[in-house]
Amino acid sequence: MVIAIVGSGPAGFYCADFLTRALPDAQVHVFERLPQPYGLLRYGVAPDHAGTRGLSRLFDRIARRANLRCFANVGVGADIAFEDLRVAYDAVILATGAACGAKAISSDPDLPSSSSITAFDLLRCFNGHPDADARQLPGRTQAACIIGHGNVALDVARLLAHPSETLARCGVPRAVVEWHAGLGLQEIHLCGRGHAGNTRFSAAGLEELENVDGLRRLVDPADVSMAEGSNLPALEVLRRWAGHGGGADSGPGMAIRWHFECAPLRHRDRVLVVRDPSRGMREIAADVLIHAVGQRPAVMPGVPVDPQTGAVAHRNGRVDGMPGTYVVGWAAGGRNESIAGSRAAAGALAEVVIADLRQRSVLLDGRAAERLILSCGLGSPDREPPAENG
Ligand SMILES: Cc1cc2nc3c(=O)[nH]c(=O)nc-3n(C[C@H](O)[C@H](O)[C@H](O)COP(=O)(O)OP(=O)(O)OC[C@H]3O[C@@H](n4cnc5c(N)ncnc54)[C@H](O)[C@@H]3O)c2cc1C
Incomplete structure (x- = not known):
């Protein structure tokens, strides 16, 4: 047979x-x-x-x-x-x-195509996939917004937050390490539709971020203090960080900021507009959108x-x-x-x-x-x- x-x-x-x-x-x-x-x-x-x-x-x-x-x-x-x-x-x-990767919202036709990339394509570049195209990588980016509250979103956030030398040691292609070193990234927003108790982060995946030198993990206490849900181990980590996740709200060095219950609507003028049921429409600074939604x-x-x-x-x-x-x-x-x-x-x-x-x-x-x-x-x-x- x-x-x-x-x-x-x-x-x-x-x-x-x-x-x-x-x-x-x-x-x-x-x-x-x-x-x-x-x-x-x-x-x-x-x-x-x-x-x-x-x-x-x-x-x-x-x-x-x-x-x-x-x-x-x-x-x-x-x-x-x-x-x-x-x-x-x-x-x-x-x-x-x-x-291919899925996108949460379609790209604004007036923006360069590299201002919206899927985690799937980004990880292909980091892993040297034969079909990866380094031209897809965004240009200088002060603020990136990752859409999705799962472990792939955490992978992207961690890779972006690592020092470039760490990536070089992990075998990331030289062109991508050089791109990373010149990116100028200061803030990463992690934006998801669900509330803080119902994410798909693993607690271990979140805790890995504690090993990234100098990274500030910014969780609003109001988002987590009363939250309940199906993913309590991850919620516990987020609660531990709330208000003091490795540094002040503003300051030097890279920061990751968590946003919950945000439905992305449109990306324009370096801003992602989201609908937040409790706070209405909100704007999140985002030179680049990275979709980690399947x-x-x-x-x-x-x-x-x-x-x-x-x-x-x-x-x-x-x-x-x-x-x-x-x-x-x-x-x-x-x-x-x-x-x-x-x-x-x-x-x-x-x-x-x-x-x-x-x-x-x-x-x-x-x-x-x-x-x-x-x-x-x-x-x-x-x-x-x-x-x-x-
Ligand atoms: C960015 C990213 C990070 C991830 N990280 C993790 C992780 O850390 N841990 C974890 O548990 N899971 C992780 N996953 C999920 C995991 O990779 C998937 O669950 C798993 O790879 C799915 O396996 P698959 O065999 O269905 O698909 P794939 O891994 O995509 O394999 C499909 C294969 O089929 C080949 N193929 C396609 N078409 C043809 C054709 N016509 N002829 C011949 N060959 C073909 C492709 O080249 C490919 O090699 C991650 C996923 C993504 C997207």
């Missing part, structure tokens, strides 16, 4: 892990459009999070299994046809992740789309109207999923795939897949995982 996985991010690679272990006689082939594998583990996770990025060593070990072959630099739909995969493999699993799933042409989620239309991972085709991870609409969430989703999908394969009376012997690989000029699979794990 032969199984194709499209995409080598955490969802695809954990699927490969489960399937190669559960089905030792099966051949699993992973196709990745980029020259380097592991998706957002390599190109999304913050460069200063060495622990999380170290997961790539586990993936390197999985990649060496005898019943797994990885083909890097092979885009399905570009270098190899999706329909051909469906014919040559018993099962095809789409794990294509996200296509992402849009990557759906290949010819694959059905769920109009509600924009992700691949599926039931329990089985793609609608395409027997033998499955979807997992962000391509399946796992909107807020973390790497651990991708692992859980991959395990659940592997069970579905295995159950379906066990019901089939005829399974392929792999010769059609072999012919397809050769006909596409992919004879020598990328068996050696990359040497560096950054």
